[in-house]
Amino acid sequence: MTPVRRTGVDQAGGHVVLGLDAGTTSAKAVVVDRAGEILATGGSDPIAVRATPDGGREQDPEEIWQALATAGRRAVRGLGPGVGVAALAVAAQSGSVIPVTVEGRAERAITWMDTRFQSVPENWSAGVAARVRAVSGWMPTPGVGLSTIVGLQAPGTRQPGADPAPVSRWASVDDYLVFRLTGQWATNPSNAAGMQLMDVTTRTWSEELCSLAGIDGGQLSPILESGSTAGELAGEAAAVLGLDAGTPVVVGGHDQACAALGLGVVDPGDLFLSAGTAWVLTAVTDRTDLASLPPSLNLSPHVLGGVWTASENLGGLGAMLAETPQARIQEAFEKCGLKVRQALEGAGEFAAGGDELVMVGGGIRFSELVDVLAKVIDRTVVTRPEAAWPALGAARLAEAALGWTPHEGAP
Structure with missing residues (x-):
């Protein structure tokens, strides 16, 4: 996507926020000023989805990160001189699982489109299914963290989709990107819901559901509220994005929830x-x-x-x-x-x-x-016209974290 800048907006000397959206097919970015105006946008090339004969649908986490960085960099390049990014936040797809090995490698994202583990929720008893629903707020379903993690760990049954290396962390796209941005792992309640391992009423990881998945809650990222601070932009990520190291990174949310906020x-x-x-x-x-x-x-x-x-x-x-x-x-x-x-x-x-x-x-x-x-x-x-609504919602979260006054009349 070619960067787009709104004309007729005075950008000189102002501070802005950067909203990023890591969707399944591509990444998008918007730069928003204190008046709620979108000053610049950027996007990435499509993110490849690799299909396997047994129903697998996977992406490369590194490609997801590079797409996000490209979108952000293109949006920032659309700004005029003297405009500084005061904070950024990320909206992200939900349900995909990224196993992180004990060596810290994240080599595959098993997406929410993957169908290899459909039998996992189908084989649960009515009692187990009812508990999953009562705790997580979601009906038992494939394509979310719980069923995918169970399927990946099934001994000898799902070998084509099984991870050979021991897993130290079960991440998703949102907390993986926060890690790439800040060096710290953190997720949020709306994205954690897509893991189907969270108690939806307490907004904390459920010991009961983690036990069903065969994992420890310590293998999941801390859940921080959307709009809180996840950390500061690390040097390597800052260089890739063209931003200053130390820029606050605000906790974002699920792309659908961020789109709702933007709208x-x-x-x-x-x-x-x-x-x-x-x-x-x-x-x-x-x-x-x-x-x-x-x-x-x-x-x-x-x-x-x-x-x-x-x-x-x-x-x-x-x-x-x-x-x-x-x-x-x-x-x-x-x-x-x-x-x-x-x-x-x-x-x-x-x-x-x-x-x-x-x-x-x-x-x-x-x-x-x-x-x-x-x-x-x-x-x-x-x-509403086609737009980067999740990225705009992420920008709204960054604005709120800075204490900027909501702009009257903005969606």
Whole structure:
């Protein structure tokens, strides 16, 4: 992505924050000033996903880091002279697992798209599955830390996906990147939820779930609240990014939660539909009563204190639209609308308060789809243009950590 700078903005002598987003396909970055203006953006080339015949979907952690550094460096280069970055924060994909060996090597990221360990949650008893749900807030599922770690450690059964070297730390993308930035390991509640090893109500690692995974809680990174300080930018990372060593690195969050923050989806009852290749419906809630949580929803902490996100993955509706012949596209639109309506109805009281739905992603390019969706769900659908929303949410966290006053009218 070519760096983009907004014109007509006085940058001289000002301080800014850098928001970074490590997505699955690429990395993005935005530079935001104290008035909430995006001064510059940057992006990376696509991050390769390596497929294996047995369903593996892996990435190279070093390539993820290089993509993030490239996006950040390109954004910073888009600034004028005399503008200093006061802090930075990272939004990151969730659910992927990076085993770190006792020698400190991180050679593979088993992504959330990996299907090798589907049988792990399927083989749990009803009692075990119920406990996983009650503690983590998520339904037992493959493609998250718990099932992946269990599968990787299964003796002699998953040899193609097994790690030969002893593992000293089970990381994910977010804490690996914090380590590359600061030299210290730290995760956050919204990303830790994707490991399915956290007690969602206490926002701490669960001894019960760690025991089920066959690991010790000490093999996981400390959980720090989003918006707190993770550490300072280390010299090597500073040189790669083109920033000053010692710049504060603020704890970010899961890319979906950071996108919600960037979009202003922060109050209980707010609704957010990410309509990309896969569609994800998210409702903001202040309720943590898991007993009343519909089975279709997974509960995770938001990046803001006191609220959570209840989300449902609606499947590959975007991919379905891309493959639908023009002659049947209206039928496909209706199918999408019905799917969203069913999800809202299934969410019950968790989605009852919102009278409008914020929609982003590739789906908004179909104006007829947006109209159909609004009619079927009987709510106003507010579309937002394609942008680096997770990176913007990360920038908002960095601003808050600096004590900058929120800008009126900004999402």
